[in-house]
Amino acid sequence: MARQAPVTIERIERAxxxxxxxxxxxxxxxxxxxxxxxxxxxxxxxxxxxxxxxSSVRARLERLSA
Known part of the structure; x- marks a missing residue:
């Protein structure tokens, strides 16, 4: 079975x-x-x-590690 490319904002916008x-x-x-x-x-x-x-999760993790 062929692997499908991930759904991205760019692909959706092209579609x-x-x-x-x-x-x-x-x-x-x-x-x-x-x-x-x-x-x-x-x-x-x-x-x-x-x-x-x-992005929110990443920002929270950065605050936790600071």
Whole structure:
């Protein structure tokens, strides 16, 4: 089984760019892709929230070790 690349903010944003282009190219029928774009938006928010939490954890650990 092939290993999948990790989900990153950069990968999500690239996917959002591609879906946005697909929506634009499809014209009025582009709304069919909106659920995909909305899912990517949620995934991006979750990924950013995790990074914020990890930054908080790292800052706390630095304070503990000081």
């Amino acid at each position: 959002m760019d591609e879906v946005a282009l697909a929506i634009d190219m499809a014209g009025d029928r582009g709304t069919i892709y909106l659920p995909i774009y909305e899912r990517l938006e949620r995934e991006l928010q979750e990924c950013r929230a995790k990074q914020t939490t990890l």
